[in-house]
Amino acid sequence: MHPQPISWAAGHSIRLLDQTLLPLDVHYLVLEQVDQVAEAILHLRVRGAPLIGIAAAMGATLAARGSPTDPLAAVLRACDLLEATRPTAVNLPWAMTRMRRRARHAARLGESLHAALLAEASAIWDEDREMCRRIGEAGLPLIPEGGTVLTHCNAGVLATGGIGTALAPIYLAHAAGRKVKVVADETRPLLQGARLTAWELCQSGVPTTVIADSMAASRLRMGDISCVIVGADRIAANGDVANKIGTYGLALAARAHGVPFYVAAPRSTFDFRTADGPGIPIEERRPEEIRRVGGATIVAEGSGVWNPAFDVTPADLITGYITDLGLLGRGELERLREPAVPAPA
Ligand code: MRU
Numbered sequence: 001m002h003p004q005p006i007s008w009a010a011g012h013s014i015r016l017l018d019q020t021l022l023p024l025d026v027h028y029l030v031l032e033q034v035d036q037v038a039e040a041i042l043h044l045r046v047r048g049a050p051l052i053g054i055a056a057a058m059g060a061t062l063a064a065r066g067s068p069t070d071p072l073a074a075v076l077r078a079c080d081l082l083e084a085t086r087p088t089a090v091n092l093p094w095a096m097t098r099m100r101r102r103a104r105h106a107a108r109l110g111e112s113l114h115a116a117l118l119a120e121a122s123a124i125w126d127e128d129r130e131m132c133r134r135i136g137e138a139g140l141p142l143i144p145e146g147g148t149v150l151t152h153c154n155a156g157v158l159a160t161g162g163i164g165t166a167l168a169p170i171y172l173a174h175a176a177g178r179k180v181k182v183v184a185d186e187t188r189p190l191l192q193g194a195r196l197t198a199w200e201l202c203q204s205g206v207p208t209t210v211i212a213d214s215m216a217a218s219r220l221r222m223g224d225i226s227c228v229i230v231g232a233d234r235i236a237a238n239g240d241v242a243n244k245i246g247t248y249g250l251a252l253a254a255r256a257h258g259v260p261f262y263v264a265a266p267r268s269t270f271d272f273r274t275a276d277g278p279g280i281p282i283e284e285r286r287p288e289e290i291r292r293v294g295g296a297t298i299v300a301e302g303s304g305v306w307n308p309a310f311d312v313t314p315a316d317l318i319t320g321y322i323t324d325l326g327l328l329g330r331g332e333l334e335r336l337r338e339p340a341v342p343a344p345a
Contacts, residue, residue, distance in 0.1 A: 048159020132162030139169025155231025239315030240277030
């Protein structure tokens with residue numbers, strides 16, 4: 001049984017696994033207000049590109065509960081607030097555009113806004129679960145018997161509405177009885193690899209080894225890594241990929257050692273309106289995330305800190321894209337051209 005990072009709770013509120021407390025504490029929050037959901041996304045209590053799209057969609061439904069004076073205006077305000085929480089993952093504006101469009105449509109027809117939004121948020125979640133399954137099937141042939149996959153950050157159950165993107169082929173290989181091992185970068189500064197990827201893989205019995213990010217190149221040189229698979233927060237029209245900071249360096253090291261480097265992502269992560277990587281907005285987070293570890297200050301006083309949450313890996317370093325339409329080369333991405341951010345209604 002995989003952990004469940006999000007679900008509906010009684011009265012159509014949201015039950016959310018607080019990922020900031022993992023792996024020490026498995027604690028669920030019940031969120032009843034839109035600004036609680038915005039806070040949870042901002043502080044990475046819920047994170048991962050597909051899952052923040054789903055969480056925001058579920059969050060937008062909260063604005064239509066009860067009897068607000070102007071329900072449509074309340075929902076549109078909620079969508080704006082939720083969309084502004086994190087700039088890089090395109091799944092967030094993609095989901096909010098769907099919710100706005102569904103709200104306007106329901107209002108025009110005089111339907112219950114709350115019921116319409118619940119249906120749309122649930123559809124976004126269901127579609128993501130299905131896309132994860134397809135990504136798993138598309139990536140399965142890349143995992144050899146006895147193989148070892150290196151991954152970065154967390155692109156698993158804790159980042160999606162299903163079995164993950166980068167981790168989906170690994171889960172399917174493991175379930176099929178194939179012996180597969182994972183090496184997980186710890187992923188400084190917020191340690192999504194050490195805290196989250198290792199936790200969810202160990203829950204499922206997948207043999208996992210955590211390494212510090214600085215060890216990845218040496219590990220790739222050892223020759224025991226079958227392939228690298230990572231997730232993505234936004235993929236531009238030319239195939240450049242924004243993902244967790246450190247992905248670019250990993251791709252360079254994989255290229256230097258002749259190890260295939262795959263990016264796994266659902267259709268909702270492709271942004272054909274952004275031509276290339278330099279056009280992708282990169283979130284910069286608080287310096288405290290670098291300055292402090294476990295409550296202790298580790299950076300010398302007086303020193304500055306730079307803390308971009310993501311980087312861009314150029315398309316020419318990427319061996320292939322594991323998508324819900326199958327394993328695609330850079331020249332085949334056009335097949336996914338369903339706008340990641342649909343045109344506003
Ligand atoms: O800052 P985070 O933890 O939200 O970053 C997550 C990642 O970078 C993931 O690799 C990406 O969102 C893909 S999740 C399927």
